[in-house]
Amino acid sequence: MKQILIADDHEVVRSGLRAIIETRADWIVGGEAINGREAVALALKMKPDLAIVDYSMPVMNGLEVSRRIRLHHLQTEVLILTMHESEEILTEVLLAGVRGILLKSDARSHLTTAIEALLDHRPYFTSIVLERLLHDYQANKKNKSEILLSSREQSVVQLIAEGHTNKSVGEVLNLSVKTVETHRASAMRKLNISSTAELVRYAIRTKLIGP
Template identity: 50%
Template sequence: MTRILIADDHHVVRSGLRTVLEAQPGFEVVGEAANGMEAVEAALRAKPDVVVLDYSMPVRNGVEATREIRARLPRTEVLIFTMHDSQDVIEDILSAGARGYLLKADANDHLIAAVQALGRHEAYISGKLSAGLLDTLLAKRKRQRRGPLTPRERSVVQLIAEGNTNKAICAKLGVTVKTIETHRAAAMRKLDLHTTADIVRYAVKNRMVEI
């Protein structure tokens, strides 16, 4: 039995995925989550075999949620479920530990096969890039310099772009206002940004938030 957690911020998407997956013999949906933080918490509770996770998640983005799930539950595979057909996105999710990438446009034809592959701890990629490119992309990612933002700086940038105040970000991340200001300043310096509007534009351009 393959135990599955579904994480997407749209209820209708979660409901549709549950219906399709539960109709498949050998699949069991053990939980749902509406944002990245809930996805991590639900995964730690249910310890699923596969997490079907939207790339563009609120509170904590899909990359950061993937990184934490894979770090704390190394036997749990992550299938990123997204509308973005991009090599940059694939490299991001690979660096975080995900081994599956499924375009929402391909879900009707590939969802079951993707979950089955990950349930066997095999890689699966849909869209223009095939699973055969996984090793090449991952090797390239390891050779490259790490991105300019730390995971916490990336989270702060996303939360700012989503319209959260410093106080709200403190509550969500469990840190002080001074720490948030430090991360914000470091991120803006690294990215050569100067205003909150610049942060929002950067986050939208890099698909950290949806508009």
């Protein structure tokens, strides 16, 4: 029998979750909490297999509940319920080590699947959350690719910062002077700098060369 804890400050939400959970003979709601502090106390007492925790709760929010559960090294999986899928909430939830997020609007159709996954120690995120995470990841990757230097650009910057001329950089890297100038210009454009002195400071700051 898998024991589940429900933590939400709205009775109608707790009742709805309980009704869905109790359709399964192998699941039981072992306790209900109306705020974060009660949720932590019940989790420590019950040591449930799963805690379904509302993101926004009085006294202590769902993320803090999750952190406290991890702090006490409980084996309890946590499923965060939230009304919103903002980037900030998703980031906070993931950083807190939570492996399950479910929008309240999806609870009726996805709760059972989410519980099954987490009880099997697999992560669960509804499709809209996964889409948001993928979008944010791709956006961040695009932004980073625009400012990160290629390995060849880093080599050129390092040698220039060490005092090499374009000609000697080309000799070291077996490149033409024109190619060196192209890499140098590209690096400076990405870094939004316009002088060799700034290039040197960048190289020192990023440990390409010593101070």
